[in-house]
Amino acid sequence: MNYSSNPPLDAPSAEKRPHVLSIHGDRRVDDYYWLSDRDDPQVIAYLEAENAYTTAMMQHTEALQTALYDEMLARIQETDLSVPYRKGDFYYYSRTEAGKAYPIYCRKQGSLDASEEVLLDQNELAADHEFFTLGALAVSPNHQILAYSTDTTGSERYTLCFLDLTTRQLYPETIPETYYGVVWGNDNQTVFYTQLDAANRPFKLFRHSLGSAISDDVLVYHEPDDSYFLGIGKTRSEAYILLELGSKVTSEVHFLDANQPTGDFQVIQPRSPGIEYTVEHHSSVFYITTNEDALNFKLMKTTVTSPAKQHWEPVIPHREDVLLEGVSAFTNHLVIYEREAGLPTVRIRQIATGEEHEIAFPDATYSVGEDANPEFNTAILRYSYTSLVTPRSVFDYHLDTREQELKKETPVLGGYERQNYASDRLMATATDGTKVPISIVYKKGIERKGTNPLLLTGYGSYGYSYDPGFSSSRLSLLDRGAVVAIAHIRGGSEIGRRWYEDGKFLKKTNTFTDFIACAEHLIEQGWTSADHLAISGGSAGGLLMGAVINLHPDLFHAVVADVPFVDVVTTILDDSLPLSILEREEWGDPNDKLYYDYMKAYSPYDNVQAKAYPNLLITGGLNDSRVSYWEPAKWTAKLRALKTDTNTLLLKTNMGAGHGGASGRYESLKEGAFEYAFLLDQWNLAEG
Known part of the structure; x- marks a missing residue:
């Protein structure tokens, strides 16, 4: 009309x-x-x-x-449950209830038959706000403290809070103007967070000691170049904290022993214009995905003790017809995410033998991605799959036996x-x-x-x-x-x-x-x-x-x-x-x-x-x-x-x-x- x-x-x-x-x-x-x-x-x-x-x-x-x-x-199962994932002795999941707009984050200890513990009910936090979203949601390594951040305007400027999961009491400090990333040191006391500049760019990394005044927080790193974003993460092995700096075309990664969170970050390879790389940890090795002399990226490896570029050794060479999008490391396996002929692929490699196989997918056009896999010591890969006709489905794939279990397909009612x-x-x-x-x-x-x-x-x-x-x-x-x-x-x-x-x-x-x-x-x-x-x-x-x-x-x-x-x-x-x-x-x-x-x-x-x-x-x-x-x-x-x-x-x-x-x-x-x-x-x- x-x-x-x-x-x-x-x-x-x-x-x-x-x-x-x-x-x-x-x-x-x-x-x-x-x-x-x-x-x-x-x-x-x-x-x-x-x-x-x-x-x-x-x-x-x-x-x-x-x-x-x-x-x-009517097509949505309003009261629903995510697939629980295990981390340590706990099973973490979220659920929704009919009539409530936001998820409720929960866990059970020991088994899925245990009683439920509600970590955070987002509906309660959002009750007095027209807009509400969570940024960070990170449990301490000992599973006793929850760090979470909230935004009530949509500006993506978050306020960081800490909740004692034993007493259900909030810590007195709140930290404003933070971005998404929050990482715990392995001492369960130290938290790393990023803050934003006036242009909403995460440009400073701070170290906070739980229970202390934020005025005592230590500035760990300041990125002065306006073309770079600063991010913080942790390896799946939980051995290292990664400080990641990146523009659209250049990256630089620093690492820190997570057991020594007050120590100094060490650079893996200083930035070089146009060179991108990401880092994955396994045992004494860093796996490095990089585009140096490799338009579609290649995989290298080096020892943690000698991380600089001159020590990098090839693992997967550059290929003109295959884009290497990244790898995930587990105890005995590398999971290799690639893209070939316009479609995503997932390849499994035994680290010890180099033996490989690929996961097969049924549709002509589809999406596949890694789901929650917090455990390093596992032979199971959890991934999600969807297509234009297949609702989002979560699978557990057994890396050795090649068996896969459908854990959940998102219900479509009606x-x-x-x-x-x-x-x-x-x-x-x-x-x-x-x-x-x-x-x-x-x-x-x-x-x-x-x-x-x-x-x-x-x-x-x-x-x-x-x-x-x-x-x-x-x-x-x-x-x-x-x-x-x-x-x-x-x-x-x-x-x-x-x-x-x-x-x-x-x-x-x-x-x-x-x-x-x-x-x-x-x-x-x-x-x-x-x-x-x-x-x-x-x-x-x-x-x-x-x-x-x-x-x-x-x-x-x-x-x-x-x-x-x-x-x-x-x-x-x-x-x-x-x-x-x-x-x-x-x-x-x-x-x-x-x-x-x-x-x-x-x-x-x-x-x-x-x-x-x-x-x-x-x-x-x-x-x-x-x-x-x-x-x-x-x-x-x-x-x-x-x-x-x-x-x-x-x-x-x-x-x-x-x-x-x-x-x-x-x-x-x-x-x-x-x-x-x-x-x-x-x-x-x-x-x-």
Whole structure:
């Protein structure tokens, strides 16, 4: 359906305060820059007016939204239990209860028949907050103290707390402005945590002694380079604490004996531009996955006592057709995660003999990943598996016998029968002849007559591989006759590291033309038509949405752009914004005219023109620390001013959340139901 594109009459004008930026001789006038001042009451009024407009324009779908929400909720087993995992003498798990939005974290000692101990009920912590999420959740090595951190705004700035699990009393100290990582020393007294700078970059590592004042905390490491993030972790063996420093293209790892937490960290190999590596510990050896002279990475090893690069020895060589994504070490085995021909693989190697085998998976296109495996001394690998037709399933794989046990398949209530659905892997041809994979799912019986509503999604940035997974909510589209597809475009790593390199910097437009090629292929093959094709993407996937509708707006009927990164040049030029400096190793540095001109040529906000655009639903989060709320707001304002059509244009800003949207499973379902209602309405399936 088409509606008036005019916003509410009382929405503040977006033409009052132009901002002029001159760089490389280019004078950029930004009429909507004023929207970046969140302290201006007019800005908040503008966002609230847009929200009111969106509510009014979607009012006719309220019954559909309710129906979709009820459908989605009815497929979920609200009272449920995760698969317990063992660590020491305890079995840890989480569970949910009907009517409660958040998980409850629990454990049992000795056996699964023991009485339950509730570690933390997130519902109680969230009771007085519109938004709530946990960052860290780490039990001390002796299992007696819980370190956890909370965020009540969506800004990803967490407050760290400590709970005595014996007395159920909180320690007096709380530590604000922390990031996700928290690691215990083996003395059960020392805790390492990271703090954020003004741009939300974890840049300092502190050591805290439990029960002491935070003013006494010791600054262990300060990373002054704004392009590096600082992270903290611990090896599965629990022998070493790892300080990990990384930009988008370079890394450096330091290690510390976890039994001597007040000691000094030792660097494994100093950073070298463009060289990445990660570290896994086994006995007296560090296994090192690195891209040095190995685009698709290779595996090396060295002794803990001689960790520098000159002592590294090859274990798995570089291969042109296989991407080595990482390894996990257990007592007698290495688990090797790779990607070949666009699909993830898992290979098991006996450390003593070198004997290898691969785990087989049943679907044509799927996702697989390591699940909770905290124990080093084990011959069982726990992994999770899902596909477009297979709900998330947790397996225990016996590394020696090759037997596997299905521990749990996520229930889908309401009679889901996977044999009624099909998934395929297609190949589109890009403008330069490159073959681009597409994963597709649909209900059996769908005919390719060119009239099917189809939702095509994509991402294509940061080397992230967009592997397909199951969604019970997606059934609300499939059961109404829609087809859903994923475009595995360049900029991800689905086909290896080269796939990523060919979709970044001065090759970024490959990401956009690949997506367009996938859309055109689906139309040519009769899966849909331009009048029935909807697309969606979030964050950098939102940039993708903005770029492709600037390039080829008549190819798409409707667009959902979640927290879209659309004002590329302005954001990355601003050193004060979160992530901006770090992002220059992904997109390029616009202070360099070569990159400036290239980025400006595809930046969605900079390339809005006076032409017809598809129907659009754009979302943002006021507290978003990754993509500032003003990016979707400015983009919407400029589209309103310039577009020549009468199609729907909606902006929905969550005024109490950040990048991930609403917290709590019920509010998240409502957001999903809203977006599906928008799509079904645009497909004229609101009554279907």
